Amino acid sequence: MTRRIDWGQLLANYGVVLALALVIVFGWLRYDNFLGAFNILSVLRYNAMFALVSLGMCFVIMTGGIDLSVGSTAALGSVCAAYGSPYGLVPGLLAGVGAGLAVGVLNGLVVTRLHIMPFIATLASMLAASGMALLLAGNQSISVSYDTAFTELGQGNLLGFPIPAWIAIAAYGAGSLVLNLTGTGRTVLAIGGNEDAAHMMGLPVRGVTFLTYLASGGCAGLAGVVLAAELGAGQPIEGVGWELFAIAAVVVGGTLLTGGAGSVVTTLAGVLLLGVLFTILNFENGKGWISLSAYWQSVIRGAFLLVVVLLQARLTARAGQRRKGADPASAA
Amino acid sequence: MSDRTAAGGAPRPWSPARLLARFGTVIALVLLLIFNFAVTPNFATWQTLNVNLTQVCTIVIVAVGMTLVIATGGIDLSVGSLMAISGAIAPMIFMGKIVQIGNIYAAVTLAILAGIVATTLLGAFNGWLIARFRIQPIVATLVLFIAGRGIAQVMTNGNLQVFRVPEFQVIGLGRIAGLPVQVIVMLVIVAIATWVLRRTNFGRSVLAIGGNERAARLSGIATDRIKIAVYAISGLLAGFAGLVVIAINSAADANLVGLGMELDAIAAVAVGGTLLLGGRATILGTLAGALTIQLVRYTLLANGVPDAAALVVKAAIIILAVWVQERGRTA
Numbered sequence: 001m002t003r004r005i006d007w008g009q010l011l012a013n014y015g016v017v018l019a020l021a022l023v024i025v026f027g028w029l030r031y032d033n034f035l036g037a038f039n040i041l042s043v044l045r046y047n048a049m050f051a052l053v054s055l056g057m058c059f060v061i062m063t064g065g066i067d068l069s070v071g072s073t074a075a076l077g078s079v080c081a082a083y084g085s086p087y088g089l090v091p092g093l094l095a096g097v098g099a100g101l102a103v104g105v106l107n108g109l110v111v112t113r114l115h116i117m118p119f120i121a122t123l124a125s126m127l128a129a130s131g132m133a134l135l136l137a138g139n140q141s142i143s144v145s146y147d148t149a150f151t152e153l154g155q156g157n158l159l160g161f162p163i164p165a166w167i168a169i170a171a172y173g174a175g176s177l178v179l180n181l182t183g184t185g186r187t188v189l190a191i192g193g194n195e196d197a198a199h200m201m202g203l204p205v206r207g208v209t210f211l212t213y214l215a216s217g218g219c220a221g222l223a224g225v226v227l228a229a230e231l232g233a234g235q236p237i238e239g240v241g242w243e244l245f246a247i248a249a250v251v252v253g254g255t256l257l258t259g260g261a262g263s264v265v266t267t268l269a270g271v272l273l274l275g276v277l278f279t280i281l282n283f284e285n286g287k288g289w290i291s292l293s294a295y296w297q298s299v300i301r302g303a304f305l306l307v308v309v310l311l312q313a314r315l316t317a318r319a320g321q322r323r324k325g326a327d328p329a330s331a332a
Numbered sequence: 333m334s335d336r337t338a339a340g341g342a343p344r345p346w347s348p349a350r351l352l353a354r355f356g357t358v359i360a361l362v363l364l365l366i367f368n369f370a371v372t373p374n375f376a377t378w379q380t381l382n383v384n385l386t387q388v389c390t391i392v393i394v395a396v397g398m399t400l401v402i403a404t405g406g407i408d409l410s411v412g413s414l415m416a417i418s419g420a421i422a423p424m425i426f427m428g429k430i431v432q433i434g435n436i437y438a439a440v441t442l443a444i445l446a447g448i449v450a451t452t453l454l455g456a457f458n459g460w461l462i463a464r465f466r467i468q469p470i471v472a473t474l475v476l477f478i479a480g481r482g483i484a485q486v487m488t489n490g491n492l493q494v495f496r497v498p499e500f501q502v503i504g505l506g507r508i509a510g511l512p513v514q515v516i517v518m519l520v521i522v523a524i525a526t527w528v529l530r531r532t533n534f535g536r537s538v539l540a541i542g543g544n545e546r547a548a549r550l551s552g553i554a555t556d557r558i559k560i561a562v563y564a565i566s567g568l569l570a571g572f573a574g575l576v577v578i579a580i581n582s583a584a585d586a587n588l589v590g591l592g593m594e595l596d597a598i599a600a601v602a603v604g605g606t607l608l609l610g611g612r613a614t615i616l617g618t619l620a621g622a623l624t625i626q627l628v629r630y631t632l633l634a635n636g637v638p639d640a641a642a643l644v645v646k647a648a649i650i651i652l653a654v655w656v657q658e659r660g661r662t663a
Contacts, residue, residue, distance in 0.1 A: 066470070114655050117609075119407075119470075120602050123595060124647040131643030139640065240592075244409070244474055257468050295485035302479020306461075309472070313465040 015311065016253050016269045023276055031283040039279065041162055045154075045230070047275040048164030049074065049223035050245060051268060054253075055168075055175050056216030057246040058267040062179075063212050064192040064259030065111065065118035070220040071242030072130035073103045075235060077224020079133045082142040082234025085150035092150040093225050100221015101214060103129050108210035122213075126243070133236035142234035154229025164226045168268075171219065176264045184208055192259025248301070249274055252308045274301055353660020357603060357620045357653060364627045372634045380630075382512060386580070388626040389518040390415075390573040392619055395597040395604075396525045397566030399618045402601055403529070404559055405542040405610025406462065406469035408566045411597060413480025414454055415574030415590025418447030420484040422575055423493040423584045426500055440500045448571040454480065455567015459560030473563075477594070484586035493584040504579025514576045521569065526615040538562060542610025599646070600625060603653040625649065 027034040053070040060067045077096040084095030103125055110121040144151060156163045179185035187208045190198040199205045223242075228234045247257075253270030255262030278297050352359075368375040394411050401408045424430055425443035433439035454476060461472040498505075506513040529535035537558045540548040549555045570590070578584040604621030606613040628649060632642040 110651060114651070115658060116651060116654050120598075120608060120650065120654050123598065124650040126595070126647075127643045127650075128647035131640045131647070134640035134643070135638065139638075244477060247470075248474060248478065251471055251474075257471055293486065293489060295482050295490055298482030299479050299486060300482075302475050302477075302482060305471075305478060306475045309461075309467050309475070310465060313467050 014254075014266065016266050016273060016308075020269050020273045020276065023273065023280065027276070027280050027283065031287070034279075034283060041165075043272075043275055043279055044165040044168075045162040047271055048162070048168040049226045049230075050242070050249065050275065051168040051271045052171055052219045052223040052226065053216075053242055054246040054249040054267055054271050055171055055264065056212075056219030057243070058250045058253070058255055058262060058264060059175065059179075059188060059212045060118070060216045061247070061250050061255055061257055062188050062192045062259055062262040063209055064195065065209070065212065066122065066247070066257075067107065067213065067216045068119065068122040068243045069103055069107060069126040069129055070216060070223075070246055071239030072126045072133060073100050073217055073220035073239075074224040074227060074242060075237065075239040076100070076103065076129045076133040076136070077221035078228035078231075078238060079137045079142055079224075079234035079236050080221075081150075081225040081228040082144045083136070085148060085228070086145040087148070089149040089153065092144075092148070092228075093153065096225035096228065097218055097221040100217045100219070100224060102217070103220070104214040104217020107217060108213035111213060112206045112210050130236075137234060137236040139236070141236065144228050144232050144234065146232070151229050151232060154226050154231070164230065167222065167226060171222070172264055172268050179262075179264055184211065188212060189260055189262070192261070194260070245274070248305050251312075252305060254312070274304070277301060277304060349656075350660045353657045354605070356656050356660075357605060357617060357624055360653075361620055361624050361627065364624065364631060368627070368631055368634075372631060375634070378510070382515075384623075384626055384630055385515045385518075386512050388622050389512070389514050390576050391593070391596045391600055391626070392518050392622045393514075393521055393569050393573045393576070394566075394593055395600040395618045395622055396521055396615060397569035398594075398597040399601050399604075399606055399613050399615055400525070400529070400538060400562045401469070401566050402598075402606055402608060403538050403542045403610055403613035404562050405545065406559070406562070407473065407598070408455075408458065408563060409470065409473040409594045410454070410458060410476035410480055411566060411570040411573075412590035412593035413477050413484070414451040414567050414570040415577060415593060416481050416484035416586045417454065417487075418451045418571035418574035419578040419584045419589040420487045420493070420586045421450055422447040422500070423495055423578065424487070426497055427493065427495055436497070436499050440497065443500065444503075444575060447575055448568055451571030451574070452564050452568040455570070456560050456564040458567065459563030462563065463556035463559045481586065484589075488584070488586045490587060493578075494582065495584075496582060501579040501582065504576050504581075514580075517572075517576075522615055522619050529613060529615055534558065534561070539611055539613065542607075542613070544611075596622075596625075599650050603650060605653075605657055608654075621653070 024035075033039060053074060057067055057070060077100045080099040081092045081096030085092035107122050107125050110116050110125070111118050153163055153167070158166055179188065187198065187203045187205070190201070190203055191205055191209060195205060227238060249270040250262075250267050251257060251270070252273060253263065253267035255267060277300055281297055281300065374380065394415070398408055398411065422443040425446055426436070426439045428439070433442065458473050458476060461467050461475070462469050503513055503517070508516055529538065537548065537553045540551070540553055541555050541558060545555055570593075573593070574589055577589050600622035601618050602608060602621070603624060604614060604617030604619070606617060625646060628645060629642045632645060633639065
């Protein structure tokens with residue numbers, strides 16, 4: 001059998017990177033300063049928290065689960081971080097991440113011990129985390145202390161690069177290592193591929209599933225820390241809709257929602273793609289030819305998501321036809 | 333609440349766990365009512381009943397559609413955004429922003445129809461994506477969840493549309509025999525949906541698809557058409573609920589109409605005892621689920637508990653209800 005490059009599969013896996021490159025080239029050709037340092041750095045700074053929640057979401061989705069609680073967990077994390085900020089950078093960081101991990105533990109226990117569907121379990125913890133954030137903050141935003149270095153986590157630079165971007169890069173590096181080089185990473189994919197089979201092979205299904213929710217909670221808490229440090233306040237009502245943005249980014253990144261396959265790097269590309277589309281809209285308005293209100297942002301994102309999932313559906317169907325006998329509907 | 337498909341085989345003996353799973357929501361509802369009659373001041377009044385029913389009725393209307401969708405093994409995340417769309421379209425028509433219509437009744441009728449037809453078509457579009465391209469429901473409806481509210485905001489430029497049109501607002505503020513009009517509409521919708529799910533071929537096909545889609549298709553059910561119809565119905569009901577919301581508020585705010593409704597509706601369906609994997613569904617259960625969640629919130633608020641704490645309690649109730657049902661099934 002000759003080895004041929006499966007272009008369709010390659011496109012399905014890395015199409016998002018190609019799309020990102022095309023969009024960036026388009027922006028570079030069309031607008032002045034599109035690739036200017038200021039624009040690049042502000043896109044990175046602003047999207048770092050979305051990148052963090054999407055990373056955790058990616059791991060959960062690869063096991064075939066879902067985590068709807070990331071948005072309100074980030075809000076809870078930002079409130080806790082704001083309360084911790086007067087004691088310094090590290091206490092603020094730990095408070096935010098700790099809150100996120102606590103929600104992650106709760107999600108993991110409910111999913112793995114009570115055997116409640118992830119969708120419902122995390123829907124409930126979304127409400128609970130949101131309620132806790134509002135209770136702790138007394139229904140208002142909590143100012144972050146500027147006496148300590150805490151705000152550096154959101155507003156500072158390191159080697160000319162925004163610190164939130166460094167945090168996100170570090171998290172994605174760690175995530176990529178875990179997924180590609182460790183047994184835990186392989187187990188994550190095995191669970192998503194076929195949970196029963198993974199269980200029968202003796203893989204620690206429960207433990208690893210639990211870990212993915214823990215990681216997702218931790219990432220969301222970290223995103224909350226960045227949020228609080230960037231805005232200078234813990235925001236109990238922030239994070240609405242973040243979970244669906246994260247799911248969209250993961251899907252655009254080519255990770256299947258049925259689990260069993262996925263990539264950390266393309267998820268990052270998905271986040272950046274959705275973020276850059278918004279920047280393009282701003283630049284286009286700046287040129288004055290058209291004037292699209294900010295509301296177009298969600299319409300364009302939705303349309304983009306539609307195009308991506310349609311392409312994915314076609315490519316998957318074609319790959320299914322080539323592997324004879326595989327019924328694409330049987331995976332549903 | 334017997335509108336479930338038989339699980340097959342001989343009926344199993346009743347165990348306490350199964351009884352609790354089946355009637356837990358109703359029991360909880362009755363206990364809540366007793367508690368409120370005893371403790372909450374001014375509970376047994378016509379006004380309390382009306383306030384609660386008015387608040388819960390849009391959730392129930394949307395949740396009925398969601399029940400049908402979930403019965404096929406799907407989910408519809410777009411309902412809140414569809415509410416915003418119908419809520420944006422209707423005022424533009426009856427306020428004469430698109431075309432001037434002399435007769436106010438004709439204008440209102442056209443406005444209501446336009447709003448509902450638009451969301452029904454968008455719902456059918458959801459179903460088409462799911463049936464034709466085999467896209468997972470959660471992703472397919474995510475598209476309109478994101479884009480739908482944007483469409484409503486773009487149409488209105490994000491502006492609040494304030495109006496005073498009694499001929500239209502009768503669906504949110506009118507009363508028949510003392511009962512709010514929308515409550516009566518809600519009861520009619522619940523009755524029709526219960527009948528459809530229990531007694532019609534369509535209802536049986538819906539449950540068959542949720543139980544085992546391949547088997548359903550092989551046995552000759554037009555699975556694709558049924559799925560498209562189910563999402564269209566969900567869109568229709570969401571569109572109507574959006575109209576009720578703006579009629580109550582005398583204003584349409586595309587940023588807020590239906591915000592978070594998908595979660596409220598899913599919670600009501602889950603607490604009501606519909607199997608979230610599909611194949612088993614109960615409309616009356618969904619009604620009981622929505623009423624329970626509403627009554628818990630009212631009980632807490634009426635007794636001085638802050639709204640934020642009520643959210644935490646709501647979360648606990650959802651988990652408890654689903655866990656009890658899960659245990660009842662395996663017991």
